[in-house]
Amino acid sequence: MSSFGGITAVVTGGAQGIGRAIADRFAADGANVIVGDLRNPGDLGARQRWVELDVTSEDSAGALATEVGGSLGVLVNNAGIMFEASIAAQTVEQWDMAMAVNLRGPWLMTKALLPALRADGGGAVVNVGSIEGIGANPLHTAYSASKGGVHGLTAAMAVDLGPLGIRCNAVAPGWIDTALNRTYLDRLPNRDQALAELAVLHPVGHIGDPADVASTVAFLAGPDARFVSGQVVVVDGARTTKLSLPPSLAPEA
Ligand SMILES: NC(=O)c1ccc[n+]([C@@H]2O[C@H](COP(=O)([O-])OP(=O)(O)OC[C@H]3O[C@@H](n4cnc5c(N)ncnc54)[C@H](O)[C@@H]3O)[C@@H](O)[C@H]2O)c1
Numbered sequence: 001m002s003s004f005g006g007i008t009a010v011v012t013g014g015a016q017g018i019g020r021a022i023a024d025r026f027a028a029d030g031a032n033v034i035v036g037d038l039r040n041p042g043d044l045g046a047r048q049r050w051v052e053l054d055v056t057s058e059d060s061a062g063a064l065a066t067e068v069g070g071s072l073g074v075l076v077n078n079a080g081i082m083f084e085a086s087i088a089a090q091t092v093e094q095w096d097m098a099m100a101v102n103l104r105g106p107w108l109m110t111k112a113l114l115p116a117l118r119a120d121g122g123g124a125v126v127n128v129g130s131i132e133g134i135g136a137n138p139l140h141t142a143y144s145a146s147k148g149g150v151h152g153l154t155a156a157m158a159v160d161l162g163p164l165g166i167r168c169n170a171v172a173p174g175w176i177d178t179a180l181n182r183t184y185l186d187r188l189p190n191r192d193q194a195l196a197e198l199a200v201l202h203p204v205g206h207i208g209d210p211a212d213v214a215s216t217v218a219f220l221a222g223p224d225a226r227f228v229s230g231q232v233v234v235v236d237g238a239r240t241t242k243l244s245l246p247p248s249l250a251p252e253a
Pocket of ligand 1: 179
């Protein structure tokens with residue numbers, strides 16, 4: 001039997017992008033996957049079903065918990081939003097929405113699903129943070145603050161929920177080749193140059209795939225990580241490990 005055979009896994013924001021790859025990975029590994037998303041993805045594979053979910057809503061989180069029923073093996077808090085705005089231009093509503101989806105969402109979903117996660121001796125939670133919870137790109141005050149919060153929340157959840165048999169970890173993805181990022185690059189007049197420059201930023205020589213994040217999530221949620229809790233695992237091809245040097249000090253390639 002594969003590593004997640006017979007368990008139920010919930011993946012929030014699983015209709016597309018990284019969440020979709022995570023849902024596909026758990027289904028391929030034998031889990032029954034509930035894709036909780038605002039949007040119906042329409043074309044889910046075997047052992048996956050969509051349940052309408054708004055992670056900002058207590059009622060919606062409660063309704064999803066009812067769908068899950070008695071026991072939940074894995075919760076992946078992946079749903080997230082991002083926008084770019086200076087502090088001067090940003091509205092309070094934008095800030096609050098980023099926090100409601102990215103930070104309160106994982107907390108609210110964990111709270112709603114706690115009884116199911118406790119059943120059968122305990123489950124695992126994996127939150128999707130970001131390298132922007134460690135550093136920041138320009139115009140991302142709300143996004144970076146929310147993702148830093150997700151990393152702190154992960155530590156606090158691991159401490160509080162460990163005694164209940166629930167492990168909590170996070171992944172912090174770097175630049176991942178999602179439809180959103182591809183559309184962004186496609187809009188640039190110098191797309192190929194931007195891609196080449198992105199590759200240089202990464203010591204491994206390329207950006208990441210959603211499946212790279214999914215495999216790390218699967219490890220953290222699975223039995224091989226039974227003694228791993230409270231960690232934030234960076235999945236960025238060593239981009240944030242590489243210290244920047246001024247061009248005049250950089251060694252020849
Ligand atoms: N793409 C990257 O390079 C990257 C890098 C680091 C971290 N991340 C994080 O990974 C996660 C997924 O990113 P992505 O690029 O796949 O995003 P995406 O925009 O492609 O997908 C996000 C999904 O979340 C859903 N969603 C949004 N708000 C929701 C809500 N209130 N309730 C339920 N579902 C909601 C959307 O409908 C969508 O299906 C996010 O948390 C993001 O911050 C992404």
